[in-house]
Amino acid sequence: MKISLPSWCHHPLLLNMKSRILLYFLYKKCTTIAVAVVILLSLYFSLANLAGVYNGLVVSSDSLDDSRNLRESIDDDLKPIVSFANLSWTESSIIFNRIERTGSRTLIRVMERLGKKYNFSTIASDDWALKYMDIEDQKAFVHDVNKQATPFVYERSVHYVHFPRFGSKQPSWISLIRDPLRRIISLYYFKRYGDIGTRPNASDTSSKPSFDDCVLKNQPECSLKNVFRVIPFFCGQSAGCRVPNKWALETAKKNVLENFKLVGVLEELNTTFQVLEALIPQYFHGASRVYKAIVSSGVVDQFKSFPGDPPSEQALTKMKGRLALEYEFYEFVKERLGTLKQQMEIE
CATH class of the missing domain: 3.40.50.300 (P-loop containing nucleotide triphosphate hydrolases)
Structure with missing residues (x-):
C-alpha cells in the first residue's frame, strides 16, 4: 500500500519509513491528538503557573516577614531600656x-x-x-x-x-x-x-x-x-x-x-x-x-x-x-x- 503524505513530510530529515508512518498517523489523527496535547499542555502550564504563584506567595510572605522583623528591630533600637531581668x-x-x-x-x-x-x-x-x-x-x-x-x-x-x-x-x-x-x-x-x-x-x-x-x-x-x-x-x-x-x-x-x-x-x-x-x-x-x-x-x-x-x-x-x-x-x-x-x- 502506498502511503500518501503531505509535501512537507518529504524533508530529508523525515525520509526514513518509521518517521513517515509516525507522521502519517499524527496527520490522520491530528484532531484527537491535538485536543489531547492542548489539554495536557494546558494542565501542565496551569500547574506550573500555580507552582509559580505559590512560590511567589512564599517569597512575598518572606519579604513581609523580613520587613516586619526590620521594623521591629528598628523599634527595639529606639525603645528605652525597660527590662529589669538582668539588673541588680x-x-x-x-x-x-x-x-x-x-x-x-x-x-x-x-x-x-x-x-x-x-x-x-x-x-x-x-x-x-x-x-x-x-x-x-x-x-x-x-x-x-x-x-x-x-x-x-x-x-x-x-x-x-x-x-x-x-x-x-x-x-x-x-x-x-x-x-x-x-x-x-x-x-x-x-x-x-x-x-x-x-x-x-x-x-x-x-x-x-x-x-x-x-x-x-x-x-x-x-x-x-x-x-x-x-x-x-x-x-x-x-x-x-x-x-x-x-x-x-x-x-x-x-x-x-x-x-x-x-x-x-x-x-x-x-x-x-x-x-x-x-x-x-x-x-x-x-x-x-x-x-x-x-x-x-x-x-x-x-x-x-x-x-x-x-x-x-x-x-x-x-x-x-x-x-x-x-x-x-x-x-x-x-x-x-x-x-x-x-x-x-x-x-
Missing part, C-alpha cells in the same frame, strides 16, 4: 529623699508618668513626720523599703539611713535641693498660706507676720538652729547631724558622693533630668520631655507658694549669714551636678 537589686529600687519646697512634687509627677510607661511603682511612705529615728525605727524603715515589689521608687522625707548597717543592700538614693534662701522664704509663706493650687484665694498676706519680721526679730522659726534643715537629710541619723557644724556638712558631702546616685538642683532642673536619664535610664528615659509637657500644662505653677512681701536687703543679708553652711553644701551639689553633666557629655 540596687538598680531596681530607688529612694527619693523628699525635702520640702525643693520641687519634689514636680519630680514625683514626672516619675508617676514614667512609671506607667516603664512599669515601676511610685510608693509614698505613710510616715512623713519621723525624719530622724532610733535604731528600731531605722530597722522598720529598712524593712518597709525591702518588702516592696521591685522595681519601685519609694518616696519619703527622712534623714539618710545607711542600709548596709542593717545587713541590707543599698538602694539608689536620689534627692532635690534648692537655693537655701529661696527655699526658706518659700517654706515660710507656704506654712501660712499654702500654694496657688491648694489655696488659690489666700494671696492676701498682710494679716500675718512677714519674713522680715521673722528674721529681724530673730524669731525661733528663723533662728540659726531652725534654718539648718537640708544638710541633715544627707548627713544621717547621728545627733551631730541635727546641729549646725562643719562635721555635719562634710559628712553630708561624703554621703552625696558615696551613697546618693544623684542630688539634683531645682534651679538646674533641666540638667537634673538629663543626668537622671543618663544615670538611670530604666526609670528616667524621656524624663526631660515629660517635664516640659508638665510645665506646659501649667501644673507646676500650682505648686508655687505665694511670694508674700519682698524681703528687705537687711533681712536677706542676715538670713544668708545663718545659712552659710547650707550655702556651702548647695554650691557643692551644684558643682557635682555640673561635673556629671560634663563627664556624660550632655549638651
